[in-house]
Amino acid sequence: MRLHRNLVYAVIDGLDKIFNEKEYADKVVEKLLKRDKRWGARDRAFIAETIYEIVRWKRLYTVIAAVNPPYNRDNLWRVFAVWAVLRGHRLPDWKQLEGTPVRRIKGKFDELSQTRKYRESIPDWLDELGVQELGEELWEKEIHALNEQANVILRVNTLKTDKKTLKKSLAEEHIHTQELKGLPDALVLEERANVFKTEAFKNGWFEVQDASSQLVAPFLQPEPGMRVIDTCAGAGGKTLHLASLMENKGQIVAMDIYGNKLHELKRRSRRNGAHNIETRVIENSKTIKKLHGKADRVLIDAPCSGLGVLRRNPDAKWKLQPEFLQQIRQTQQEILQDYSKMVKDDGLLVYATCSILPSENHEQVKTFLNTDQGKQFELVKDKKILASQSGFDGFYMALLKKKPTK
Known part of the structure; x- marks a missing residue:
């Protein structure tokens, strides 16, 4: 995907609020997505997913970018550049991205990926606590799994409808779902989508709720x-x-x-x-x-x-x-x-x-x-x-x- 300036500016603004003003990521993203009515579903997905990804890998990316808090705008652009390089984006010819050391970023990523606290991007104390409570092997697997993007899972509201009817209603709005074994009222989205805009949500036919x-x-x-x-x-x-x-x-x-x-x-x-x-x-x-x-x-x-x-x-x-x-x-x-x-x-x-x-x-x-x-x-x-x-x-x-x- 080609990087668009206004979308990237929104990402930088969001990171500033999360990293420097300590605001909650979900609230920041929610507000940002209302900024421009012309943004389509793909634009909104880019902003939300990029912000969450950079927040998730904050430690790894800031160490590669060689920046420390407080993160000024230049620092945030450097962090964004790390994300873009590691995600395989071709960097546009923008002033803020001039001189991005692509080879050094890739080399540093390979080097830091050898160490769990950088690879899984977690604070030292949390890594120590995880090992202490779960043991080395289980903690390694668990923190890796916790860094993967979560599926969107719905719970059918059986007071108003049933699974079959909800599934059909969502499919009519091009949102396709699968059933989950062992969970009678659950449906998982095949692809991420804004389910809150659907007629089924307005009618109270479901809630978003993880399987666990x-x-x-x-x-x-x-x-x-x-x-x-x-x-x-x-x-x-x-x-x-x-x-x-x-x-x-x-x-x-x-x-x-x-x-x-x-x-x-x-x-x-x-x-x-x-x-x-x-x-x-x-x-x-x-x-x-x-x-x-x-x-x-x-x-x-x-x-x-x-x-x-x-x-x-x-x-x-x-x-x-x-x-x-x-x-x-x-x-x-x-x-x-x-x-x-x-x-x-x-x-x-x-x-x-x-x-x-x-x-x-x-x-x-x-x-x-x-x-x-x-x-x-x-x-x-x-x-x-x-x-x-x-x-x-x-x-x-x-x-x-x-x-x-x-």
């Missing part, structure tokens, strides 16, 4: 008529899945500490035709206390490092800090202690994260089961999903059952 994430709600075994609490609901991807599985019968209490996320969930619920969801902002411990022993099912989709979803959030590896990991492990344990009190006798609890680290996953469950509160529960089963084995996001989920009171 689609396993969480069924793992909780919700049934129509039950009272289910989604304790860290956020904008409600899993809440909406629970509503579908419950056929709009019973009650789902969707809770979060962030009211703006629950506001977004309400909007999505209306589009999905999900009528059994009640939202509650967790303002203090009283919000939880009111629900002690009241739920048949409780989902804790816990805040975590997010290392399992690096394929779709590549900037997370640059924002994440070791101190945050220490804090989040403590938060996870506190949440397990407090929110598990909402489960009825014989009720079920799922603890889930989008992390691949044992310290956030089965070790947290093990610690919990050895506490006074945790001794009221037994582990039924757990599931560890690695990107290198599944081809999808890294995830963990544990199903716990509350023992009846003697």
Whole structure:
């Protein structure tokens, strides 16, 4: 593809906001794509994919370009030139790309590719942590898989349609999909496309949700008529899945500490035709206390490092800090202690994260089961999903059952 100046300028502007102003890549890209109405689908794809690719390989590309933060415009052009050379683009005769050392870039790439922290473009501390938690061989495979571009996967909203009808509707708009084995409500796009502009999306026929994430709600075994609490609901991807599985019968209490996320969930619920969801902002411990022993099912989709979803959030590896990991492990344990009190006798609890680290996953469950509160529960089963084995996001989920009171 020939490089177009206005598209490349958009990429440079986006990188400036992400690298220097520390803005989130997805928000930056979303804003940028609205800049010029004349841009077609290919133009938009070039901007989005180039930005994500440079963010993903930031360490490798900046070392090859020999630039350090803060990254001024000249530095960002040098980083872009590295991307262009390594992707085989013919460099246009632009002032900003004059004197690009093509042979040196290729040579430096070959040299740095011998070392994992450069080859997979990750901070030193993260590479050390990965080895420590997963072992050298598994970490090597996992971080490689997490650097691959994620597929776009849809979850059919069974409250409004079925898989066959959705598949046909999307095909009419030239978006072709395949079914996924073992996931009854999933469709994967054959080619990336803007699904949010489709008639099917406006009608609430589907949500975009990774395959691993689609396993969480069924793992909780919700049934129509039950009272289910989604304790860290956020904008409600899993809440909406629970509503579908419950056929709009019973009650789902969707809770979060962030009211703006629950506001977004309400909007999505209306589009999905999900009528059994009640939202509650967790303002203090009283919000939880009111629900002690009241739920048949409780989902804790816990805040975590997010290392399992690096394929779709590549900037997370640059924002994440070791101190945050220490804090989040403590938060996870506190949440397990407090929110598990909402489960009825014989009720079920799922603890889930989008992390691949044992310290956030089965070790947290093990610690919990050895506490006074945790001794009221037994582990039924757990599931560890690695990107290198599944081809999808890294995830963990544990199903716990509350023992009846003697």
